[in-house]
Amino acid sequence: MHNITFVRGDGIGPEISDAVMEIIKNAGVDINWDVQTAGADVIEEEGVPLPERVINSLKKNKIGLKSPVTTPIGKGFRSVNVQLRKELNLYANLRPCYNLPNIKTRYDNVDIVVVRENTEDLYAGIERQIDENTAESIKRITREASEKIAEFAFNYALKNNRKEVCVVTKANICKLSDGLFLESARNIAKKYNSVNFREILVDNCCMQLVQDPNQFDVLLLPNLYGDIVSDLCAGLVGGLGVAQGANIGDECALFEPVHGSAPDIAGKDLANPTALLLSAVEMLNYIGETKAGAHIKDALFNTLKQGIKTKDIGGSAKCSEFKESIIRNLQVC
Ligand code: NAI
Secondary structure, three states: OEEEEEEOOOOOHHHHHHHHHHHHHHOOOOEEEEEEOOOHHHHHHHOOOOOHHHHHHHHHHOEEEEOOOOOOOOOOOOOHHHHHHHHOOOOEEEEEEEOOOOOOOOOOOOEEEEEEEOOOEHHHOOEEEEEOOEEEEOOEOOHHHHHHHHHHHHHHHHHOOOOEEEEEEOOOOOOOHHHHHHHHHHHHHOOOOOOEEEEEEHHHHHHHHHHOHHHOOEEEEOHHHHHHHHHHHHHHOOOHHHOOOEEEOOOOEEEOOOOOOOOOOOOOOOOOOHHHHHHHHHHHHHOOOHHHHHHHHHHHHHHHHOOOOEHHHOOOEOHHHHHHHHHHHHHHO
């Protein structure tokens, strides 16, 4: 029996969470879910969007699955997602991006892993209003965090038979901050002779990704570029509905999709649960339930091959129909 924290999120969070929990149950994995709520909905009762109980549950269980939580734009509380990553020191954000069966995309054989530093950069939220017409944000980069994420990226490449790590910065302009990130990556690269090391500027990287994504293997980026570039990569393989992710630290790991709470489709049974399901598969692999992980992945791929797809990836199935089909395929695989 595994004790795992589940943050159900808001927007499309509850619908995709329920679908994924049901699929995992049907795959026969024995999980005791500690379901937690966070975000705007809990402020009224508990006064804060991220109550201590959520952090404590994750610290205790050391493994979590999370659906998206809405962050108010331009005002309001600080992102629950960013706070969680910071509080639990989930320093590595891992976002694999690859083609799935029967999803029409511009390129075949895309297989990119985005490794994003997850605790600093402009995400540290160090901002101030200087006067009515001027505001500033501080971009903080440290050698410690940069070397740690570079080590993670090279280690990941080595363990997963990846050929290259490409560090992505804007060190020609942000000479000190991105310069430090780049220098840290260069230092760590020297220890990994069997993995090729490449450097690219983020603007060129975006253009190259759109024109010829097959040239890339593992991308290593500071927090903000990592966030933006991973959405671009999601677009290469079918969109946010299929883009999985994981936040990994030394003590704890929290698996969550790349996408947000999708308020435009929330509550309509239109959401694609694939991104959360693939994040859950990685979580199962992480806790040693590799057989169940492979079984779920097969059932998902068979569902897609049978042409059962949600609207975002060119089909007409509702979230609930898609889930039912995956469960049927679990029973026949
Ligand atoms: P979003 O990712 O929620 O949605 C962007 C577009 O993708 C929308 O058209 C949406 O319908 C579609 N989409 C996203 N996930 C989908 C799915 N599973 N199935 C089908 N279509 C899907 O990004 P947006 O609108 O910029 O952000 C909405 C909220 O989510 C914001 O408050 C933002 O702060 C929050 N957010 C939370 C994240 C998290 O909890 N880790 C990550 C990103 C955003």
